[in-house]
Amino acid sequence: MKKYLVAYSIALQETLQRRSTLLMDRLGGFAIVVSLYSFWNALLGDKPSFLGYTRSEMLTYVLLINVLRSFVFTGRGWQLVGEISSGRISSYLVRPISYHGYSLALDMAQKTVHAVSAFLEVALLAWLISGGIFLPRDPATWALFAAAAVLSSLVFFFLEMLVSSLAFWTSESGGPLFCFELFLQFAAGAFFPLDVLPEGIQRLLSATPFPYMVFFPARIFLDKVPHPEALRLLAVELAWLAAVVFAALGLWRQGVQSYAAEGG
Amino acid sequence: MAPAIETKGLTKDYRSPVKEPGLWGGIRSLVNRRYKDIRAVNDVSLRIEEGELVGFLGANGAGKTTTLKMLSGLLTPTAGEALALGHVPWRREAAFQKKLSLVMGQRSQLWWELPAYETFRLNQAIYGIAEADFKMHLDELVDLLDLGEHLSVPVKKLSLGERMRAELAAALLHGPRLLLLDEPTIGLDVVMQKKVREFVKAYNQRHGATIMLTSHNMTDVVALCKRVIVIERGRILYDGALDRLVESYADHKILRVRFSTPVTASDLRTLGSVVHCEGESATLEVPRANVSASAAALLRSYPVADLNVEEVAIDDIVRRLFSHS
Numbered sequence A: 001m002k003k004y005l006v007a008y009s010i011a012l013q014e015t016l017q018r019r020s021t022l023l024m025d026r027l028g029g030f031a032i033v034v035s036l037y038s039f040w041n042a043l044l045g046d047k048p049s050f051l052g053y054t055r056s057e058m059l060t061y062v063l064l065i066n067v068l069r070s071f072v073f074t075g076r077g078w079q080l081v082g083e084i085s086s087g088r089i090s091s092y093l094v095r096p097i098s099y100h101g102y103s104l105a106l107d108m109a110q111k112t113v114h115a116v117s118a119f120l121e122v123a124l125l126a127w128l129i130s131g132g133i134f135l136p137r138d139p140a141t142w143a144l145f146a147a148a149a150v151l152s153s154l155v156f157f158f159l160e161m162l163v164s165s166l167a168f169w170t171s172e173s174g175g176p177l178f179c180f181e182l183f184l185q186f187a188a189g190a191f192f193p194l195d196v197l198p199e200g201i202q203r204l205l206s207a208t209p210f211p212y213m214v215f216f217p218a219r220i221f222l223d224k225v226p227h228p229e230a231l232r233l234l235a236v237e238l239a240w241l242a243a244v245v246f247a248a249l250g251l252w253r254q255g256v257q258s259y260a261a262e263g264g
Numbered sequence B: 001m002a003p004a005i006e007t008k009g010l011t012k013d014y015r016s017p018v019k020e021p022g023l024w025g026g027i028r029s030l031v032n033r034r035y036k037d038i039r040a041v042n043d044v045s046l047r048i049e050e051g052e053l054v055g056f057l058g059a060n061g062a063g064k065t066t067t068l069k070m071l072s073g074l075l076t077p078t079a080g081e082a083l084a085l086g087h088v089p090w091r092r093e094a095a096f097q098k099k100l101s102l103v104m105g106q107r108s109q110l111w112w113e114l115p116a117y118e119t120f121r122l123n124q125a126i127y128g129i130a131e132a133d134f135k136m137h138l139d140e141l142v143d144l145l146d147l148g149e150h151l152s153v154p155v156k157k158l159s160l161g162e163r164m165r166a167e168l169a170a171a172l173l174h175g176p177r178l179l180l181l182d183e184p185t186i187g188l189d190v191v192m193q194k195k196v197r198e199f200v201k202a203y204n205q206r207h208g209a210t211i212m213l214t215s216h217n218m219t220d221v222v223a224l225c226k227r228v229i230v231i232e233r234g235r236i237l238y239d240g241a242l243d244r245l246v247e248s249y250a251d252h253k254i255l256r257v258r259f260s261t262p263v264t265a266s267d268l269r270t271l272g273s274v275v276h277c278e279g280e281s282a283t284l285e286v287p288r289a290n291v292s293a294s295a296a297a298l299l300r301s302y303p304v305a306d307l308n309v310e311e312v313a314i315d316d317i318v319r320r321l322f323s324h325s
């Protein structure tokens, strides 16, 4: 266990060391928030609500996206693809360490830094638009939201590991990962709340793990989900997590075997 | 005593997809991929005792790296068996990995943005090295490798030679019993090469670790290895004392001379066979037994500015060995 803590602390140092990369990342995320914000603001116009979202709920949703994006969507997929295709993966395979545990520790470090800065950004924005955002009163809502966010970030991490492991077989696995990330952001609700979509598509999406990653946590935060229902959502997400972990580790084992057989 | 490494009939085929030319070929190969097998290592049986320092030689593509990858557990062989420190390497058991280190000259395990010391700390945790052992090993490595002030500088700011030495330290902190070095001196200048060599030798003597090393640099091999294994197209061609290999196959040495005034090739013919002669510099091949006589004659009869006696390049010896068999 200690090795993963040390990996976490080293990665934390490294993330802070690369200030310019961090700054660019943050600016990119911020730009998305600002454009989403202006977009919804324009759509809302003078109307008090739109598609079931009041102005303050919609603004809160947009800001939540910024926080969740930072906390959930920071996987290690691209690193894994790079390490497989460059052969650097070897240096982990000869050391007594679990690649997933190690990567997760590094990811946690990224998440820590990004979540903290996202929180500060949102606080700044909320202050700028003075009081227009929705904050839940019930501490239980906060707790449920936090639990959902943590589960989502784990689901995302292992999904990325799953998709990136394809790099063991093809040299073009950057493509699948890119498509996957784009589709995922849409399907998770990271561009807009999913309930603005037609009923049929919504039903289809809710059979996947994606809405559990941004949309449901955000709805929990907005107090649009009764708590028993929120608990049920968490249970389903936990099941998804188990399935994704199982699949990711299974594919990984296959991948390492084929790497060892074919000599990456 | 059980050997450190023992292999029987170790064989590795690489299977790579045949790329068909053109767009149509590309589409066809997506549907019906054809493969070509390349036998990189062919029926290699060897036995290395604990504490030996063995040089592993061969031309480019001979199968050296592939063999080291199998012995470190990165590759599973197509056929054959191997035991390293009593383990089957490709099972990748933690107990084995804690006693092993694989260093590839062109690869780095150091964290680029941070001082090497941070990677050392990480490896301490990964290998579960007790604090006292860590301090002791680190002190020794810093001393032997002359690392001192380089440990607190971000790795990306180190020179290649400094980084390579930090790399070695990172790989040895856990005191591996088996060390596989793939071209540890590649890209280093002569002074750095020497430093790394001396280090490897000292490490082997102090700790009795078994070391297997590949290099295209004959000086490395001569300075370090009593025993060499030569591999050619995946097969073992020679396994035995280095002395015997060099004496029987490199029957001459190279004299590299720089004169202070130009000399013509015909003047030098009596001293050895002239490989190259242009203006003020010349290269001669001289039979081993005549080296000192020829050198003395050169110094006596010509205005010599600089004179070097070198071993024949290992690749030449290997090529000669190949044509002998």
Ligand SMILES: Nc1ncnc2c1ncn2[C@@H]1O[C@H](COP(=O)(O)OP(=O)(O)OP(=O)(O)O)[C@@H](O)[C@H]1O
Pocket (backbone or CB within 6 Å): A262, A263, A264, B014, B015, B016, B038, B039, B040, B058, B059, B060, B061, B062, B063, B064, B065, B066, B067
């Ligand atoms: N991943 C791979 N896929 C297919 N063929 C490979 C792969 N790796 C190596 N080979 C082939 O296997 C043979 C042996 O390669 P290997 O890397 O073991 O040689 P080497 O002795 O280390 O050579 P060098 O001195 O150039 O490092 C070569 O013909 C090489 O082209």
Ligand SMILES: [Mg+2]
Pocket (backbone or CB within 6 Å): B064, B065, B066, B182
């Ligand atoms: Mg090689």
